[in-house]
Amino acid sequence: MRETTRQEDLLRGIWRENPVLIQLLGLCPALAVTNSVENALAMGLATFFVLCGSSLLVSTLKKLIPHEVRISTYILIIATFVTVADMTLEAVVPEIHKALGAFIALIVVNCMILGRQEAFASKRPVGRALLDAVGTGVGFIIALLLMGSLRELLGNGSLLGISLFGPSYEPWVVMILPPGGFFALGALILALGWIQQRRAPRSQPQEWPEGVADREAA
Amino acid sequence: MQELFWILLSAMVVNNFTLSLFLGLCPFMGVSSRVETALRMGAANIFVLTITSICAWFLNTFVLAEAPYLRLISFIVVIASLVQIVEMVIKKLSPTLFRQLGIFLPLITTNCAILGLAIFQTNRGYGLLEGLFFAIGAGLGLTLALVLMASIRENSELASVPEVAKGTGLTLIIAGSLSLAFMGFAGLLSAA
Numbered sequence: 001m002r003e004t005t006r007q008e009d010l011l012r013g014i015w016r017e018n019p020v021l022i023q024l025l026g027l028c029p030a031l032a033v034t035n036s037v038e039n040a041l042a043m044g045l046a047t048f049f050v051l052c053g054s055s056l057l058v059s060t061l062k063k064l065i066p067h068e069v070r071i072s073t074y075i076l077i078i079a080t081f082v083t084v085a086d087m088t089l090e091a092v093v094p095e096i097h098k099a100l101g102a103f104i105a106l107i108v109v110n111c112m113i114l115g116r117q118e119a120f121a122s123k124r125p126v127g128r129a130l131l132d133a134v135g136t137g138v139g140f141i142i143a144l145l146l147m148g149s150l151r152e153l154l155g156n157g158s159l160l161g162i163s164l165f166g167p168s169y170e171p172w173v174v175m176i177l178p179p180g181g182f183f184a185l186g187a188l189i190l191a192l193g194w195i196q197q198r199r200a201p202r203s204q205p206q207e208w209p210e211g212v213a214d215r216e217a218a
Numbered sequence: 219m220q221e222l223f224w225i226l227l228s229a230m231v232v233n234n235f236t237l238s239l240f241l242g243l244c245p246f247m248g249v250s251s252r253v254e255t256a257l258r259m260g261a262a263n264i265f266v267l268t269i270t271s272i273c274a275w276f277l278n279t280f281v282l283a284e285a286p287y288l289r290l291i292s293f294i295v296v297i298a299s300l301v302q303i304v305e306m307v308i309k310k311l312s313p314t315l316f317r318q319l320g321i322f323l324p325l326i327t328t329n330c331a332i333l334g335l336a337i338f339q340t341n342r343g344y345g346l347l348e349g350l351f352f353a354i355g356a357g358l359g360l361t362l363a364l365v366l367m368a369s370i371r372e373n374s375e376l377a378s379v380p381e382v383a384k385g386t387g388l389t390l391i392i393a394g395s396l397s398l399a400f401m402g403f404a405g406l407l408s409a410a
Contacts (some may be wrong), residue, residue, distance in 0.1 A: 016287040024247065024386060028330045074296065079291045087287070102337040105290055109330045111244060158339030178238040179397040193382045 009128055010167045013136030019112040019142035020185075021192060023085060026112035030144055033103050037160045038106040040148030042096045044141035048154035051113050052133045053081040055121040062122050075108065077188075082107045112140065121167035150184050151175045222351045225344075229355030232406055235331050236363040237397040242331030246364060247389060256368035259326075260361025264354060266326045267306060267335055270297050274336035275346045283309060293336045301326070319322035331360060358366055 004012070007184045017023060029047065034040045047208045054077050058065070088102045089097040099105065107113070116136055121129040152158060155175030157165040175179050235241040242263070249259050273296050282289050306321045309316045326332060335356055370392055377387045379388060 025245070027243045028240050033244070072295070075294055075298070076291060079294055080251050081288060083290050086290070102334060102341065106241075106330050108290060108294060108332055109333050116405055117229070177395045178240070178399065179242065179401065182390050182394030182397055186387050186394060189390060190387040192389060197382050 006045050006128065006131060009043065013132065013139040015139065015141065016039055018139040018143055019136055020140060021146075021182055021188060023112075026110045026140060027105060027185070029073075029103055029110060030140075030147060031178075031185060034147035034151055034181065034184070035176040036094065036152045039099055039150040041141070041145040042089065042093065043100060043103065044137075044144040046089060047107055047110065047113070047140055048079060048137035049085050050081040050107050051116065051137045052130060053084075054078045054113060054117060055129045056126065057081075057135035058117045058121040059124060059126045064080040065122070070122065070217050071114070071118070074114055074122075078113055079108045079115075112136065119167065146188060147181070150188070151180055155180055197211045223350065225348055225356035226351045226358075227406070229352050230362065231400060231403040234289050234359040234363055235334070235356050236360055237393070237400045239334070241334040242360055244329060245326070246367060246393070247359075247386070250367040250389075251362050251371050253365060253368045253372060256359070256364040260357070260364050261318075262323055262326055263331070263360045264322065264330075264357030266301055267353040267360075268333055268350065268356040269300055270332050270336055271339060272346070272348040273297055273300055273384040275349050276343075278340055289340070293333060296330060297336065302378050317326050331356065363396065365392065370396075 012158075013019060019025045020027065026047070029043050033043045054074070057077050058074060061073075082105065085107070086097075089100070089104060116133060120132050124132070149159060151158075153164070154172045157163055157171050159168040172180075175184065229235070235238060236243065236246050245259050245263075247302050274293060275288075277292055277296060281292065285373075301323055305316075335353060339352060344352055371389070374388065374392070383391075
């Protein structure tokens with residue numbers, strides 16, 4: 001296993017190993033609740049909270065968790081934080097909670113969170129685990145916001161509820177409907193692939209850092 | 219009876235779990251490259267979903283009325299353990315079936331479709347029978363989506379696709395088109 005610096009721990013998840021756009025983890029929320037920027041932001045923040053909380057706890061308790069039941073323990077810890085996030089959202093912003101519906105509860109099975117616990121938090125000191133969680137969480141929020149703005153802009157002609165193009169704009173309603181989620185993510189991934197291809201005309205064999213292998217486990 | 223039929227049909231095509239609710243995307247992306255694998259995955263899904271539905275009904279009726287805040291935690295623990303037990307039983311009773319479904323069962327347990335089903339069922343207040351029909355409908359819907367996707371991908375392997383679009387990008391665009399097609403079923407419920 002290659003040793004990483006603190007800076008790498010923090011920055012890696014944000015772009016180079018972005019959980020959604022590069023590693024394709026946590027696709028369900030990324031597609032389901034990104035029909036507006038507001039929903040995307042609420043989902044991103046809730047996931048961020050759960051990820052940081054569970055990484056912190058898993059990393060603190062790593063010596064106490066028996067190896068055989070570690071996955072179940074991680075899921076229990078994650079489920080606890082999700083319950084907290086669910087109830088907080090319901091109390092503070094009931095409308096958004098209603099719009100997100102069951103998808104808040106489904107943060108539990110977001111493979112990105114479990115993946116970070118298994119691949120990182122369970123092996124590293126608390127500080128490192130938190131840095132990694134913050135980085136990955138921010139990367140997730142960025143991906144969700146990208147999707148959310150693209151879909152709201154095209155599907156509704158607005159950003160955060162503020163109309164941008166005036167009344168003559170004919171919205172692409174399909175973009176805020178389910179197919180739009182697939183199209184938007186597909187387009188983003190195609191665009192990223194295209195940029196990468198142009199940047200590195202002769203691609204060198206890439207050395208995948210740890211974390212990418214988790215995709216198989218998901 | 220007619221209502222039960224509509225629950226099944228609605229879960230299967232109108233609100234297809236994968237194509238309109240985005241649940242169970244991991245297997246949809248991961249194991250949809252061969253029709254045969256997709257079929258097995260679908261069968262395993264129907265199986266786990268049915269068990270989940272019964273579990274969720276049992277928990278809701280007898281346990282969780284006292285402590286609703288434990289819902290999420292108890293769902294996931296009970297479902298995961300039960301699937302493990304069933305897996306052991308199948309391994310003992312029918313090794314052939316185990317070899318066909320075996321590797322998929324543990325993977326499915328952490329799939330969002332399973333927990334999603336339990337939560338939707340609770341939110342909509344389905345009883346045991348309604349829940350069962352809902353689960354079977356959802357499972358059939360997942361299988362349908364998987365098999366459709368796998369057949370398209372088997373064919374698209376032979377197509378000349380630009381290098382950059384190979385892989386996930388193309389799969390997502392295909393999924394989008396499928397989802398668009400499934401939106402056509404939305405009229406089915408209002409017509410009824």
